Amino acid sequence: MSPIRLALVGLGKIARDQHLPAIAATDGIELVAVASRNASLDGVAHFATLADLLASGEPIDAVALCTPPQGRHDLAAQALKAGKHVLLEKPPGATVSELGPLVAAAQASGRTLFATWHSRFAPAVEPARAFLSEVPARAVTITWKEDVRVWHPGQRWIWEPGGLGVFDPAINALSILTAILPRAVFVTGAELSFPSNCSAPIAATVDLADAAGLAVRADLDFLQTGPQSWDIAIETDRGALLLAQGGAKLTLDGQVLSAQPEAEYRNIYKHFVELVETGRSDVDLAPLQLVADAFLLGRRIDVAPFHD
Numbered sequence: 001m002s003p004i005r006l007a008l009v010g011l012g013k014i015a016r017d018q019h020l021p022a023i024a025a026t027d028g029i030e031l032v033a034v035a036s037r038n039a040s041l042d043g044v045a046h047f048a049t050l051a052d053l054l055a056s057g058e059p060i061d062a063v064a065l066c067t068p069p070q071g072r073h074d075l076a077a078q079a080l081k082a083g084k085h086v087l088l089e090k091p092p093g094a095t096v097s098e099l100g101p102l103v104a105a106a107q108a109s110g111r112t113l114f115a116t117w118h119s120r121f122a123p124a125v126e127p128a129r130a131f132l133s134e135v136p137a138r139a140v141t142i143t144w145k146e147d148v149r150v151w152h153p154g155q156r157w158i159w160e161p162g163g164l165g166v167f168d169p170a171i172n173a174l175s176i177l178t179a180i181l182p183r184a185v186f187v188t189g190a191e192l193s194f195p196s197n198c199s200a201p202i203a204a205t206v207d208l209a210d211a212a213g214l215a216v217r218a219d220l221d222f223l224q225t226g227p228q229s230w231d232i233a234i235e236t237d238r239g240a241l242l243l244a245q246g247g248a249k250l251t252l253d254g255q256v257l258s259a260q261p262e263a264e265y266r267n268i269y270k271h272f273v274e275l276v277e278t279g280r281s282d283v284d285l286a287p288l289q290l291v292a293d294a295f296l297l298g299r300r301i302d303v304a305p306f307h308d
């Protein structure tokens, strides 16, 4: 099979940091075009917008949408209408309901729609899922605290409606949580701290539960300086399980169970190639649904304005 000819849309931080090297390292896919208003790559066909690219007749098979979540639906709809396979960066959209028509369009056209959750491809996530399929969890504490000024410098979209604020990173924790627990979880309460000049929260606590009464507490902060925390601590009958470093390392009572080099985006593109080759889609909206529910149920607290 000839390689999938891919166009990357939105050549920003994640496209440069992760997508470009992962595409280059993956068999079965090659970058042939970029659509980005303010950025281009030497030696790769460039268009300002996806609409310009699709109108040009440049031969592509698939697009990877690395733009902010607001507006991603329109781009995905354009691409599917033009018969292209679509890879969505996380979160897959700005709302849950906008995904339904995309899933239907992909089905109708026989194209692949892949809503990626990069943290699910972190190396210790599968070992954690396997452990928890045998040993019941008694309580779960998520601590997801990072410095927005380091990881999202100058990104205004993250503070706009649909930008998710602190849930932009925290949805990664929820994507792991929903992958490793044996039962579905639902939101039971939340407190969301909104800077007075922003439309998205800068910190939050979220309480969740499952049908068996498992309690999950998520403590989220976007103003963490010093050491960063991307940890999920799980009390079990066999001891304290800790999925640390964003899913890279798993320990039980401090003993290392799994610590492999990370290859999240390489595994994303490997999976995308497999999906396209086998004519399948992969769209799980559970993490986005939990964020939407936290916004639905959350008590809103006004806090100091945020300036980059």
Ligand code: NAP
Binding pocket: 009, 010, 011, 012, 013, 014, 015, 035, 036, 037, 038, 039, 066, 067, 068, 069, 071, 089, 090, 091, 118, 151, 152, 155, 157, 168
């Ligand atoms: P970013 O640096 O702001 O890049 C996004 C790019 O999209 C921009 O450079 C811009 O390129 C294009 N764009 C199109 N419409 C835009 C608009 N209305 N506002 C701003 N940019 C627009 O953002 P990013 O950090 O790469 O994040 C993009 C997506 O990847 C987000 O959904 C994010 O959650 C996800 N992600 C980010 C990270 C991370 O560490 N940053 C990690 C994993 C996933 P042009 O101006 O050239 O069109």
